[in-house]
Amino acid sequence: MANTRSATNMTAIADALGVSAATVSNALSGKGRVSPELAEKIRAKAEEMGYVPSQTARALRTGRSGVFGLVLPDIANPLFPRIAQAIEHAAATAGYGVLIADSRGDSAAQTLAIQRLLERDVDGIVIVPRFGTRITDLGCPVSVIDSPSTPGNTVSADHWQGGQLIADHLLSLGHRHFAFVGHTPLSNVQGDRIGGMKSRLPKDARFETMWIDRIEAERGRGCPLGVKDLVARGITAFAATNDLHALRVLTELQQAGVKVPEDVSVTGFDDLVWSSVVTPGLTTVKQDMAAIADIAVGALIDVIEAGPQDAPVAENASGTAPKRAVAVGRADRVAMSLVERQTTGPAAGPAGGPARAQANNFPGDDAGAHSTSSLTQPLRRNEP
Amino acid sequence: MANTRSATNMTAIADALGVSAATVSNALSGKGRVSPELAEKIRAKAEEMGYVPSQTARALRTGRSGVFGLVLPDIANPLFPRIAQAIEHAAATAGYGVLIADSRGDSAAQTLAIQRLLERDVDGIVIVPRFGTRITDLGCPVSVIDSPSTPGNTVSADHWQGGQLIADHLLSLGHRHFAFVGHTPLSNVQGDRIGGMKSRLPKDARFETMWIDRIEAERGRGCPLGVKDLVARGITAFAATNDLHALRVLTELQQAGVKVPEDVSVTGFDDLVWSSVVTPGLTTVKQDMAAIADIAVGALIDVIEAGPQDAPVAENASGTAPKRAVAVGRADRVAMSLVERQTTGPAAGPAGGPARAQANNFPGDDAGAHSTSSLTQPLRRNEP
DNA sequence: CTAAGGTGATTAAACGATTAATCACCCTCT
DNA sequence: AGAGGGTGATTAATCGTTTAATCACCTTAG
Known part of the structure; x- marks a missing residue:
């Protein structure tokens, strides 16, 4: 200017x-x-x-900058573009700008990043927190996008339900022996996704869980995951907690000469850019980022428009909820949807693939978001 | 606040x-x-x-908001995280915030995005322009990150030199029959990359160029590229203009039972996240985003600190350079560096792989940035 | 002894918008 | 006709900082 x-x-x-x-x-x-x-x-x-x-003059006078902050654990995360794009769009639609802040490194960096945003007088902050960091009262409205099982979470995809979608899909194809591939058990998101998958498994199903951080701690970064051994042990389906791991598994299998999906199936999470361009196309589960962003931004706006409820913490008649300037009370979870591509197919091999496994390609079963209840009802009986 | x-x-x-x-x-x-x-x-x-x-009050008084805008053609672009992270870091170090704007869609959207930033009183804009859009005088300092061959470009990776790196590498492995895989010839970046590769080819080398947009226009989005046919025609190396296309080629080859790197080699560009986790690891060429961001942001700051050179366009004694508020005069190109992984190996097959092709694994030839001149000198002789 | 110069602080005017308070004016009702 | 009410505008204060101009005071030189 x-x-x-x-x-x-x-x-x-x-x-x-x-x-x-x-x-x-x-x-x-x-x-x-x-x-x-x-x-x-x-x-x-x-x-x-x-x-x-002049937004500046207006901001000075009204005390509202018209800008939100967006804090991400690592901007280089491949999911980031989707989040940023969705948040930016939601914010712009509501007349707000978006200031980015990268909290890569430790959680101290996250605190610093938040500090920088506050100094710039942001009206609210959307934050995707790092593992194990708890967002404390920031003195400004905050939306947390993480996982429904994270305390203080505002909105997120329903990772658990997404896991169920994957599990139901694979079960309907006759798979009974699974490998779940995650990066670290510290992540609530990954925990939910695997939890959701497990929750659908019938009694006769078996699974193993591979944590990449553990494996790499032993064998070094970028090491082979040894998926061929797992296939030899009878696993017919690899379900990763995100598309990056799925891609790693997929290419390692291909390199080892294992046919996908004929020999084993592979699934991911998030529907990242490459999922649709690899061969075979990766079956995955997709987040409705637009919906999540709308809710996250909407929650911020609600708090802002409610006006400054100056009363610090006192005057709280009911005394139950501590009056924080955090956008609580909207622990929304947004449904995920299955994107069925070519890395999943009927279970093969001696592992006792039942006749019904052949009956894949259910009509109407490949069209985005849908409940798979009809397919899994018989299996649910056996849930713990 | x-x-x-x-x-x-x-x-x-x-x-x-x-x-x-x-x-x-x-x-x-x-x-x-x-x-x-x-x-x-x-x-x-x-x-x-x-x-x-209060940055707001300071901004009002001084006329400087302390914020830069970052405009990207499509936030969902997989390279975006790197750019955003680097720019954010460079800006934060210099005491500036970064406001993002997504210009997805047509170039009208880009104009609108820029408009929104200007309304927020940004002190400067870093822009990665859309294909074929020309950045006009915005009335505020602008850094353009695109390609050295784009008019008005401020700084970018030296895509041409990156292409040379790839070509030299493949030539040293004995490859003589190439397929260059790009998305669209409209992109200066892709043009430069392929141009750089071609510039290194000796007389006895042959190549074909595949444009994915053309192929998909015919056969539909996400269609097979038909790489196996190309292999049958004697091509031993696929050099893509970015890692996404390389990944597409790689998985299609693997699926078709073509061995990488034994049968054919594959290379990409940009060293995106997945390049290091796929099997085999993707040989690619990397941008020094930190350096690019430093220059882009530095150019902005230079113009800003030079103060408002109010003199509109008159008073221009020499009369040559139209005095625009654009950060010109720094058409820097930042060298790219080769990241050698496992998708490249000696050329095989009947296509006349010379003896020297077997002599790969040169000692000290796998360590990031380096000039490959010693390997390619004999070939350079034959350049046009 | 007084003018000149230096030092360390204050005063007051911006920057560009928002908004409560005020004012001038006209119209209407009793 | 005077009070009351509505309308359409203006005045002036305010947000928090920066900065040129000013001021009071002290020191030193002529």
Whole structure:
């Protein structure tokens, strides 16, 4: 704004029309009392002069910057583009800008990143927290996107239900021997996803869980996961907690000469960019980022528009809920949807693939979000 | 800031110490004339009261918001995380915040996105332009990150040199029959990358170029690229213009039973997240995003600190360079570096693999950035 | 002894919008 | 006709910081 910003401010418009600046403000905001004719004249003049209101001045006066902060554990995370895009879109639609902050590194970096945002007077913060960090009261509205099982979570995909989708899909194809591939058990998201999958398994199903951080701690970064051994042990389906791990498994299998999906099936999570371009296309489960972003941003806006409930913590009659400036009470979980591609197929091999395993390709079973209840009802009986 | 912002402003500090607000300002900024003792007392008090300067007020007064805008053609682009992370880091280091704007969709969306940033009074904009859009004078400093062959480009990776790195590497392995895989010829970046590769080819080399947009226009999105046919025609190396296409080629080859790197080699560009986790690991070429971001942000800061050179366009004695508020004159290109992994190996097959092709695994030839000149000197002779 | 110069602080005017308070004026009702 | 009410505008304060201008005071030189 400094240099070339056209010096068209309210005063300039006011002078040009011989009215006061306040009248211009009222006319443009439609708030005060201005005659319709004059208001129209002012709007026209503003348009003509290319007037652009100064968000800065407005922010100073109103105490609202019109900007949200977005804090991510690691901007380089492949899911980030989706989140950022969705949040930016939701925020822009509501008239807000989005300031990004990267909290890569330790949780101290996260605190610092938040601090920087607060100094910039953001009106609210959307945060995808790091593992094991608890978001404390920031003194400004906060939306937390993580997992329904994270305390203080505001909204997130229903990872558990997504896991169920995957499990139901694989079960319906006749699979009974699974390998779940995650990165670290410290992540609530991964925990939920695997938990959801496990929750669907019938009594006759078996599974193993592989944690990549453990494996790499032993064998080094980027080491082979040894998937062929697992296949030899009878596993017919690898269900990873995200597409990156699924891709790793998929290519390692292909390299080892294991046919996908003929010999084994592979699934991922998140429907990242490459999922649709690899061969065979990766069956995965997708988050409705737009919906999540709308809720996260909506929660922020609700709190902001509710106005400053200055009363610090006292005056709390009911005494139950500590009055924090956090957007609570909306622990929404957004349903995930199955994206069925080519890495999943009927279970093969001697592992006793039942006849019904052949009956895949159920009509109407490949169209995005859907409940798979009809397929899994017989299995649910055996749930613990 | 609205609600819970601690009401600790300069006046509060001034009152607490019985001095004027101006003195507090001077003491904290070290600009005016304040006695050392008082200055120290003020700093201590500010610390004690948890004073945080209002960027908003400062912005209004100084005309500098301390925020840059970052415009990206499509936030969902897999390279975006790297760019955003690097820019955010460079900006934060220089004391600036980063406001994101997504210009997905057409170039009108890009204009709108830029408009939104300008309304928020950004001090400068870093933009990765869409294909074929020309960044006009925005009335604020702009850094363009695209390709050295794009007019108005400020800084970017040296895609041409990156291409040379790949070509030299493959040539040294004995490859002579190439397939270049790009998305669209409209992209300067992709054009440069392929151009660089071609520039290294000796007379006895042959190549074909595949444009994915063309292929998909015919056969539909996500269609097979038909790489096996190309292999049958004698191609031993697929060099893609980015890792996503490389991954597509790689998995299609694996699925078709073609061995990588034994039968054919595959290379990508950008060293995206998955390049290191797939099997075999993808040989690629990497951008030094940190350096690029530093230059892009540095150019912005240079222009800003040069102060408002108000003189519109007149007063331009030499008359050559139109005085735009654009950060020109730094058409830097940042060298790329080869990341050698397992998708590349000696050329095999009847296509006349020369003896020297077997002589791969040169000692010291697998360590990130390096010039491959010693390997390619004999070939350079034959350049056009 | 007084003018000049230096030092360390204060005053006050911005920046550009919002908004409560005020004012001038006209109309209507009793 | 005077009180009361509505309308359409203006005035002026305010948000928190920066900064040019000013001021009071002290020192030193002529």
